[in-house]
Amino acid sequence: MRAISKEKCISDGELGLQNLFKFIRENTESMQAYEMEKNIFRLAQTIALSGMQYYFAEKGTGNIGPGIKLENDIILKREKRLHGRDYFSIFGKLKVPRSCYRLEGYCGVMPLDAQADLPDRCYSYLLQEIMDYLSVRDSFDESKATLEKILGLKISSSRFEVVARDTSTSYDEFYEHKSPPPPEGEGEFQVLSFDGKGVPVIKRELTELKARLGKGEKRQKKKEALVGISYTVDKKDRGAEDVAKNLIYPDKTQNKPEQNKVKAQNIRRLASLERKKEDVVDEIIRDAQVRDPEYRRQWVVLLDGALHLWTLVEGHLKDIEYVGILDIIHVVEYLWLAGNVLHGKDETKQTNHWVYKHLLAILEGRVGRVIGGLKQIITKRTLNKSQLQSIKGVIRYFKNHRPWMKYDEYLKAGYPIGTGVVESSCGHTVKKRMEGSGRRWSIEGAESTLLLRSVYTSGDWDIYWEAHMQRERTLLNQRMFDGIGYPDDYDTDVDDLYLDRLTGT
Numbered sequence: 001m002r003a004i005s006k007e008k009c010i011s012d013g014e015l016g017l018q019n020l021f022k023f024i025r026e027n028t029e030s031m032q033a034y035e036m037e038k039n040i041f042r043l044a045q046t047i048a049l050s051g052m053q054y055y056f057a058e059k060g061t062g063n064i065g066p067g068i069k070l071e072n073d074i075i076l077k078r079e080k081r082l083h084g085r086d087y088f089s090i091f092g093k094l095k096v097p098r099s100c101y102r103l104e105g106y107c108g109v110m111p112l113d114a115q116a117d118l119p120d121r122c123y124s125y126l127l128q129e130i131m132d133y134l135s136v137r138d139s140f141d142e143s144k145a146t147l148e149k150i151l152g153l154k155i156s157s158s159r160f161e162v163v164a165r166d167t168s169t170s171y172d173e174f175y176e177h178k179s180p181p182p183p184e185g186e187g188e189f190q191v192l193s194f195d196g197k198g199v200p201v202i203k204r205e206l207t208e209l210k211a212r213l214g215k216g217e218k219r220q221k222k223k224e225a226l227v228g229i230s231y232t233v234d235k236k237d238r239g240a241e242d243v244a245k246n247l248i249y250p251d252k253t254q255n256k257p258e259q260n261k262v263k264a265q266n267i268r269r270l271a272s273l274e275r276k277k278e279d280v281v282d283e284i285i286r287d288a289q290v291r292d293p294e295y296r297r298q299w300v301v302l303l304d305g306a307l308h309l310w311t312l313v314e315g316h317l318k319d320i321e322y323v324g325i326l327d328i329i330h331v332v333e334y335l336w337l338a339g340n341v342l343h344g345k346d347e348t349k350q351t352n353h354w355v356y357k358h359l360l361a362i363l364e365g366r367v368g369r370v371i372g373g374l375k376q377i378i379t380k381r382t383l384n385k386s387q388l389q390s391i392k393g394v395i396r397y398f399k400n401h402r403p404w405m406k407y408d409e410y411l412k413a414g415y416p417i418g419t420g421v422v423e424s425s426c427g428h429t430v431k432k433r434m435e436g437s438g439r440r441w442s443i444e445g446a447e448s449t450l451l452l453r454s455v456y457t458s459g460d461w462d463i464y465w466e467a468h469m470q471r472e473r474t475l476l477n478q479r480m481f482d483g484i485g486y487p488d489d490y491d492t493d494v495d496d497l498y499l500d501r502l503t504g505t
Contacts, residue, residue: 001082001097003061009054016047042152049091056087056096062112063099076101076109083110086122090130090151114477117469121166127153128163129465135160136433136452161445168448170468171455175283177467178460180291181266187232189415190292191264192284192322193302193422194229194309197430198222199273199450202440223443225430225450226277228284229422231267232297235414240363243411247332248356264421266291269458271429274447277309281316298323302419304330305401326404327419328363335359338374338394341387365408371398429457 020043027036061082068076082097096118102108112118119125134143140157147153201223245252268287272280288299299322303309310324335355343351358370374395378388398405410417433453434446441449455464 001084001095003082003097004053004057006054006057009050009057013047013050013054016043016050019043020047045091045152049089049094052087052089052091053094056094056116059112059116061097061099062110062115064111068101068109068111074103074106076103076106079108083108085110085113085118087118087124088122088127088153088155089124090127090153092153117473119469120472120476121163123155123159123163125469128167131155131160131163132167132452132465133461135164136449136456138433139436139439161448164452165444165448167465167468168451170464170471171451173471174455174460174464174467175287178463185266186291186297187234187262187265188297189233189235189300190288190297191231191233191300191302191416191421192229192288192313193419194281194284194313195227195304195419195422195426196224196306196309197227197271197426199225199430199434199446200440201446202442223273225271225273225434225446226275226280227269227271227422227426227429228280229267229269229425230284230287230291231264231421232291233264233416234262236262236416237414238411240360240408240411243328243363243417244356244360247328248352248359267421267425267458269425269429269454271425271450271454272447273441273450274443277312278316281312285316285320295320298413298415300325300415302327302416302422303404304419305397307400310404323410323413323415324404325410325415325417326401328407328417329419331362331398331405332359334394334397335362337390341383341390342377342381362405363407363411365406367398367402367405371395371402374398425457429453 020040023039023043024036027039031039063078066078070076079100079102081100083100084095084097087094087096096112096116098110098112100108100110119128121128123131131143131147134146137143138146140160143160144155144157147155199222201221268284270280270283292299299317299320301313301317301322301324303313303324304327314324332355335358336351338358339351339355343354345351358373361367361370374391377383378391378395383391407417430450430453433449434441455461
């Protein structure tokens with residue numbers, strides 16, 4: 001292979017520019033603006049591709065002399081022929097010639113790879129980032145179609161998944177070294193919250209998860225991903241009546257001034273299907289500790305009714321002072337269950353009043369009285385079996401979660417009492433991308449997408465990608481004198497996720 005000619009790059013670019021203006025001149029009368037704009041964009045891509053080729057011509061082939069001396073005094077000699085490397089840019093494909101230093105028994109070294117900071121795969125970093133950005137928002141097939149529509153590039157949908165898996169490998173290192181938000185941009189309370197969300201998994205992996213069903217069990221279609229969030233929030237002043245009216249009679253609630261509204265600040269999200277729940281909890285706690293290392297803020301843990309999550313979080317926070325709060329929306333749901341049993345779903349006004357009255361009692365710290373009142377209902381009213389089970393279930397729920405239902409204290413302190421942030425994160429980070437008609441995931445494929453969705457929904461996308469490129473650059477350069485592997489070839493549709501990179505061929 002020959003080195004790229006600078007003169008040819010320039011002449012190709014100039015010819016492309018001439019052709020561009022010639023095309024405009026010859027088609028102005030016959031074309032509308034839409035068609036003209038589309039053609040100008042495509043012609044401009046060919047000019048830009050010439051510019052990219054000129055960049056590599058200026059960069060050279062990586063010729064740094066007749067030989068490279070390794071640390072063990074072994075000398076790799078420069079081969080006479082140049083080795084081509086495929087480079088797939090946003091403007092199209094090109095071949096990059098590189099000088100190769102080799103000795104029998106050792107892998108070839110291509111200095112240009114480090115000099116030009118070339119990625120391990122044939123896709124340019126910019127193209128990889130665009131592929132990832134599309135695929136964290138839409139399906140791989142939709143992302144493929146979008147890329148082809150906008151840039152005219154044809155890349156198989158399987159490549160989008162492979163690139164996403166590569167990019168997600170930087171997740172742990174990125175958050176281990178990421179600087180915390182500035183203290184002046186944080187709220188008064190440090191809040192942690194967790195919730196689960198199902199992800200549809202391919203049948204083969206579901207069978208491996210649970211091969212034998214118990215009596216009455218149905219074949220599961222999803223595996224639960226745990227979503228954890230860490231954020232800060234300022235104190236919010238509101239009373240029990242304000243909260244009760246807003247939840248039961250939202251149409252009658254007057255809008256408060258904008259200044260009374262508080263928002264979650266600097267939300268860190270982590271959704272994982274593959275990691276142990278303990279590891280997700282630990283990671284979110286570490287994020288909170290980095291942001292509040294001296295525990296100057298009041299820590300608040302917001303959870304729903306899943307007792308196993310309460311037990312898990314309690315075990316990981318046993319040496320940290322915190323306030324645990326049961327999500328008030330789940331409390332309201334159980335009150336509606338009891339209200340519908342006692343007054344019927346059709347008696348809206350009476351049921352609403354009953355739910356409002358008992359919710360107000362709970363918010364004012366009278367949980368025991370509400371439980372006692374429900375117990376009296378069981379003894380004094382004639383209920384059928386289904387109604388009895390429902391009321392007993394409400395009583396059991398309130399008794400089990402009573403330690404985290406001190407709402408009079410929470411409201412007085414201005415703490416948040418709803419898990420809306422984590423529930424919206426379940427929808428935004430997990431459901432919006434992972435669910436959909438016909439979507440089924442492998443565990444590994446789902447995990448990489450969930451991690452990148454976590455980065456995206458945490459607002460860290462740009463700095464994450466910078467860190468990912470730096471990490472790959474470091475890994476490639478560290479192994480440079482041990483041999484640099486070859487990236488996959490874009491001309492093939494091989495489904496292998498990772499090729500042997502140090503083959504020496």
